[in-house]
Amino acid sequence: MVPCAKLSMTDTLASRDRNLYADVIGGLTTFFTMAYIVVVNPAILSTPGTGMPFSGALTATVLIASSMTLLMGVYARLPFAVAPGMGLNAFFAFTIVNAKNALSPMPGATANGSRA
Numbered sequence: 001m002v003p004c005a006k007l008s009m010t011d012t013l014a015s016r017d018r019n020l021y022a023d024v025i026g027g028l029t030t031f032f033t034m035a036y037i038v039v040v041n042p043a044i045l046s047t048p049g050t051g052m053p054f055s056g057a058l059t060a061t062v063l064i065a066s067s068m069t070l071l072m073g074v075y076a077r078l079p080f081a082v083a084p085g086m087g088l089n090a091f092f093a094f095t096i097v098n099a100k101n102a103l104s105p106m107p108g109a110t111a112n113g114s115r116a
Contacts, residue, residue, distance in 0.1 A: 030081045034069075037083045038062055044089050050097050 042057035061084055068082035 026079075034065060034081055034083060037086065038065065041084055041086050041089055044086060044093050047093050050093055 038058070038061055041061045042054050045057040046052050046054040065083040072078055072080045072082050
């Protein structure tokens with residue numbers, strides 16, 4: 001290994017065992033997964049009682065997913081798409097905010113950590 005030698009991005013990609021078919025299938029799978037998350041995540045977060053509008057949750061989801069995916073590609077140089085986890089958001093929306101079996105469910109603004 002030569003010290004101070006820089007590898008270009010083409011050298012990095014050429015050294016990997018790549019297959020065009022696998023890349024296309026992986027890209028389509030990632031696209032449809034991210035499209036699903038971008039629509040369903042705001043729908044979960046904007047359920048009645050949370051106090052969040054759908055458009056605000058959609059904007060936040062798109063901004064976070066796009067910026068974190070770009071950082072993962074540019075900084076870490078890994079082909080991973082990153083998006084908010086829907087399991088934790090569902091727990092927040094349905095258990096913490098809209099607890100049907102709790103004595104007093106927490107208002108959405110309080111659960112978010114903001115003032116009403």
